[in-house]
Amino acid sequence: MCFKRKTTSSNKTNAPDKGAGRAVFPPSGQQAIQCALGFEIEICSYRFFRSPGTYGRWLEALGHGEELPEEELHAERPYKKGELMLQGNDFKVETDLGAPTNGSPIFELITEPFEETEAGFRRLSQTFEEIERMTERISEQKEPLMPMRDLEGFGTVPATESEAQLFKPGEPTGHFQFTAGMALDSLPKVFEETSSESEEETAVELDRRREGREQLMSVSNFVSDPLQRHRTRHFHKDVSRSVLDLSTEFPILQDGELAGLAHMIGLYLISASDPVHYVPKTFVSLLSRTDFGTMFSLLSQETKDVLRAQGDKLWMEIFQRLNKELGLLPLNHVIFPYGTHTKILPKGQWGRLASLSRDAWLRGIPFGHDQLCARNYPDPRFAGDLGSLGALADKTDKVGKNGSKRGVILEFRNANKSQHHKAWKSFAEACFRYIYAKNRGLDVTFMEGVEVRD
Secondary structure, X not given: OOOOOOOOOOOOOOOOOOOOOOOXXXXXXXXXXXXXXXXXXXXXXXXXXXXHHHHHHHHHHHHOOOOOOHHHHOOOOOOOOOOEEEEOOOEEEEEEOOOOOOOOOEEEEEEXXXXXOHHHHHHHHHXXXXXXXHHHHHHHOOOOEEEHHHHHHHOEOOHHHOOOEEEOOOOOEEEEEEEEEEOHHHHHHHHHXXXXXXXXXXXXXXXXXXXXXXXXXXXXXXXXXHHHHHHHHHHHHHHHHHHHXXXXXXXXXXXXXXXXXXXXXXXXXXXXXXXXXXXXXXXXXXXXXXXXXXXXXXXXXXXXXXXXXXXXXXXXHHXXXXXXXXXXXXXXXXXXXXXXXXXXXXXXXXXXXXXXXHHHHHHHHHHOXXXXXXXXXXXXXXXXXXXXXXOOOOOEEEEOHHHOEEEEEEEEOOOOOOEEHHHHHHHHHHHHHHHHHHOXXXXXXXXXXXXXXX
């Protein structure tokens, strides 16, 4: 489900695409890539089948209260995650196996990245207009089973899927996630605006922030109850308050970029301490695909020198105090003290990923080593469980006006849970405007928006 950013293995820069304003990405191995936002939309009630016959077998099994294993249902050619079902202009439809599928993969729509410019905003709007025309076409057909070739006016269906069927019980309603580059010093304000409501807020502040809380921090991927939403927002509030309080004791936290990094570390520590079981990549509301070692490298040289002046003494003092302020278990405990799902145990069992303590994770960060990602995790057996955590390694985005800053690449994983397809365009535009404003230091909330201008 992670958003895919274009890279190339050659030493030549990608040739520009024909579409006006389309982002051009440098070769892999270069750290900064074009600042951009990309979107993923899952429709978990929609299913793909290789043929009408496959759909019939699935329906018969459901009628008997059974769930056919994937390899039995699609015996001729089992679906894999990420199989292309339709290639449109600046978007594609793929299979996803990440949610409960009852033996058949779900519908996932993934856009290309839209650069943080006027041209990028126009391209986003045009793309979502085309997506809306496609979803209207899906809605117009009343039969629950639709041949994928009926959507060929909106893109190309691979020849291998000429008989593929889309099962669509109802109008398209999807769960959003989006990925964006963000400046570290913009993050404290984002945390403040997505926190649970505070007694100190005036009525005006409460009204300004309410929509952002609802839209950006809606709910966990798999738990739709209000308690989970409440916990997520409280995590943001607790981290925001704790970092602010500690800035008196540790004046270096008044540096906006370090404060942003501290907010991310605090969010990881408090979210991993939640006794609700998670798949590792879903445990946190803001997931960094840039690793934390690279995040540290984005601090000013002066700040890095101060933090490294006594080895990691000051660095560890700050996070020991933050950990205590948040009321968490001591740092010698493992990252996920209550366990998490792991692929090396039988389905339904939970492991503790006990190979990495919080202390060890934190000590590596100032020296460019993030162990909470697949390539660096101490026990390689668990590498496949860590998903997109730090998966882009040292990749960053150019953010802000004229790409003047380097920012971290974040997944907003708790965006609005369930949106009717006619609301997708306006929501995507609001997300774009919000990130655009925050990367320029503008004091606007999610729904206030700004005019996007180069």
